[in-house]
Amino acid sequence: xxxxxxxxxxxxxxxxxxxxxxxxxxxxxxxxxxxxxxxxxxxxxxxxxxxxxxxxxxxxxxxxxxxxxxxxxxxxxxxxxxxxxxxxxxxxxxxxxxxxxxxxxxxxxxxxxxxxxxxxxxxxxxxxxxxxxxxxxxxxxxxxxxxxxxxxxxxxxxxxxxxxxxxxxxxxxxxxxxxxxxxxxxxxxxxxxxxxxxxxxxxxxxxxxxxxxxxxxxxxxxxxxxxxxxxxxxxxxxxxxxxxxxxxxxxxxxxxxxxxxxxxxxxxxxxxxxxxxxxxxxxxxxxxxxxxxxxxxxxxxxxxxxxxxxxxxxxxxxxxxxxxxxxxxxxxxxxxxxxxxxxxxxxxxxxxxxxxxxxxxxxxxxxxxxxxxxxxxxxxxxxxxxxxxxxxxxxxxxxxxxxxxxxxxxxxxxxxxxxxxxxxxxxxxxxxxxxxxxxxxxxxxxxxxxxxxxxxxxxxxxxxxxxxxxxxxxxxxxxxxxxxxxxxxxxxxxxxxxxxxxxxxxxxxxxxxxxxxxxxxxxxxxxxxxxxxxxxxxxxxxxxxxxxxxxxxxxxxxxxxxxxxxxxxxxxxxxxxxxxxxxxxxxxxxxxxxxxxxxxxxxxxxxxxxxxxxxxxxx
Numbered sequence: 001x002x003x004x005x006x007x008x009x010x011x012x013x014x015x016x017x018x019x020x021x022x023x024x025x026x027x028x029x030x031x032x033x034x035x036x037x038x039x040x041x042x043x044x045x046x047x048x049x050x051x052x053x054x055x056x057x058x059x060x061x062x063x064x065x066x067x068x069x070x071x072x073x074x075x076x077x078x079x080x081x082x083x084x085x086x087x088x089x090x091x092x093x094x095x096x097x098x099x100x101x102x103x104x105x106x107x108x109x110x111x112x113x114x115x116x117x118x119x120x121x122x123x124x125x126x127x128x129x130x131x132x133x134x135x136x137x138x139x140x141x142x143x144x145x146x147x148x149x150x151x152x153x154x155x156x157x158x159x160x161x162x163x164x165x166x167x168x169x170x171x172x173x174x175x176x177x178x179x180x181x182x183x184x185x186x187x188x189x190x191x192x193x194x195x196x197x198x199x200x201x202x203x204x205x206x207x208x209x210x211x212x213x214x215x216x217x218x219x220x221x222x223x224x225x226x227x228x229x230x231x232x233x234x235x236x237x238x239x240x241x242x243x244x245x246x247x248x249x250x251x252x253x254x255x256x257x258x259x260x261x262x263x264x265x266x267x268x269x270x271x272x273x274x275x276x277x278x279x280x281x282x283x284x285x286x287x288x289x290x291x292x293x294x295x296x297x298x299x300x301x302x303x304x305x306x307x308x309x310x311x312x313x314x315x316x317x318x319x320x321x322x323x324x325x326x327x328x329x330x331x332x333x334x335x336x337x338x339x340x341x342x343x344x345x346x347x348x349x350x351x352x353x354x355x356x357x358x359x360x361x362x363x364x365x366x367x368x369x370x371x372x373x374x375x376x377x378x379x380x381x382x383x384x385x386x387x388x389x390x391x392x393x394x395x396x397x398x399x400x401x402x403x404x405x406x407x408x409x410x411x412x413x414x415x416x417x418x419x420x421x422x423x424x425x426x427x428x429x430x431x432x433x434x435x436x437x438x439x440x441x442x443x444x445x446x447x448x449x450x451x452x453x454x455x456x457x458x459x460x461x462x463x464x465x466x467x468x469x470x471x472x473x474x475x476x477x478x479x480x481x482x483x484x485x486x487x488x489x490x491x492x493x494x495x496x497x498x499x500x501x502x503x504x505x506x507x508x509x510x511x512x513x514x515x516x517x518x519x520x521x522x523x524x525x526x527x528x529x530x531x532x533x534x535x536x537x538x539x540x541x542x543x544x545x546x547x548x549x550x551x552x553x554x555x556x557x558x559x560x561x562x563x564x565x566x567x568x569x570x571x572x573x574x575x576x577x578x579x580x581x582x583x584x585x586x587x588x589x590x591x592x593x594x595x596x597x598x599x600x601x602x603x604x605x606x607x608x609x610x611x612x613x614x615x616x617x618x619x
Contacts, residue, residue, distance in 0.1 A: 031177050054488075089131070102123070115147075185512045188524050191521050195507065199524070212248065214523070227244070241269075245277065251296055260276070262275065273288040275293075295310050336351050337349055348366050380402050386437070387439050389444045390439075401418065433450070437496070444468040490510055546602060551618070557602065570600050
């Protein structure tokens with residue numbers, strides 16, 4: 001389970017198309033929003049032709065372009081000593097970004113500056129102070145204002161140091177990057193050489209079965225569209241599944257010590273099959289399982305019987321021990337059944353179809369073992385996955401602009417999540433689709449093709465994997481309907497599965513992009529931890545007290561114990577930050593007179609934890 005080091009960023013300066021240039025600028029804004037104030041830098045970022053693969057490489061690109069711009073700015077108003085100091089520190093900045101070693105943000109669950117991290121790594125501005133003989137100034141800033149943006153720093157001496165070395169405070173603010181939160185993920189011996197569509201786990205021994213469109217593990221083990229990750233005599237490793245299958249695998253079901261496999265293939269281990277087969281791990285043999293005339297996308301057990309859904313005739317079938325029986329009988333018409341979930345003693349069916357009821361009903365149906373019926377009016381867009389969470393049924397939907405997640409509530413489907421209407425670089429949630437849901441304890445995990453941030457400044461914290469709690473208890477004060485990003489993956493996640501060691505996720509992605517580089521996962525990875533939290537045990541969310549609550553003009557925020565290195569954030573319920581304050585004492589008064597009426601989330605971020613509560617603003 002290895003992690004790879006950061007690849008060296010290589011780029012040259014050649015013109016790019018307008019779209020690529022605008023994309024570059026958007027990415028640079030994610031690193032530092034001060035870019036929007038730098039008109040003289042436009043010719044440099046428009047000429048940038050690099051292809052950074054992760055956030056760390058974008059920090060390197062940011063610092064490269066900043067240094068280039070600052071070298072070419074007029075210094076006519078500076079003294080000779082200031083000019084020399086400025087050039088010397090620009091040389092130091094170049095060495096800093098070429099080394100590519102930046103602070104690790106394992107303090108906060110969102111992207112933010114870190115002046116000096118636990119390992120002693122300085123941010124770019126702190127490094128320039130250190131290299132110019134002002135290391136004590138950097139330490140004082142870190143001690144008092146570790147998480148502050150340059151314009152928020154109140155430690156004495158910053159302006160004087162900037163002046164002596166020929167910089168403005170605005171230029172220092174532009175240099176300073178923010179760093180995304182770091183959540184360790186682990187590869188499975190380098191992963192696989194193609195897309196993963198489905199993962200399932202044998203609960204008895206922990207063996208992981210993986211299906212998709214690939215030919216081998218990256219370490220060279222043949223895995224023709226199906227492989228297993230098994231704990232053997234030499235530890236965990238990939239193994240072949242007796243020749244695999246000759247086409248794409250979309251569905252896996254481990255039941256009664258047998259592995260049922262569905263997809264689009266005609267051979268399994270050299271045996272002729274028709275889109276569905278069964279594998280016996282005890283003897284390593286493949287067997288056909290009847291015939292279905294087109295692709296199988298999902299498999300499930302209901303009332304002791306195996307059901308298949310897909311693109312074949314009838315869209316839904318039951319295995320009677322000898323043949324597949326069409327249980328739809330014309331009730332489902334359309335493209336395909338994509339998912340099956342047992343909920344409330346019913347087999348719930350999701351996909352891209354219409355129900356033959358005489359009135360419009362779409363994408364969701366239920367089957368009780370003898371008859372099919374509708375479930376409300378159906379969802380607004382096709383359904384990729386269904387999951388029971390806290391007794392309610394949730395649907396992962398195919399068009400995030402209309403409905404990303406739907407919930408069956410009070411007899412019908414309601415939109416639970418969809419794209420924000422704010423611009424893509426500001427939106428808390430923005431993407432194309434949700435592909436998979438997984439309920440573990442009190443948390444619903446969400447995978448797909450989307451991005452998510454927490455509203456703390458510009459840019460994305462996470463991509464393609466996040467989590468949801470309908471009630472998150474943090475001591476005295478519960479939070480409701482809380483979404484949180486988890487990872488920053490470079491491409492969509494197709495599937496999720498839970499195991500004794502952690503949560504498995506598979507898809508199109510190659511890398512997990514982290515503050516300290518990247519982890520080459522190659523289509524499948526694993527997250528460890530307490531409910532797969534993005535925050536370490538030392539930084540779990542805790543509660544703070546606020547009174548009066550409700551409040552009309554001022555709140556008193558009371559923190560437990562002594563507090564240092566703290567920022568207080570006030571965000572609305574959509575995650576958009578409305579205020580940010582530096583906290584100097586454990587008893588802080590905050591003016592809220594100017595806030596509009598409504599509920600706000602208050603978070604205190606310190607180097608010892610994240611504290612949170614809510615308050616209501618009234619007239």
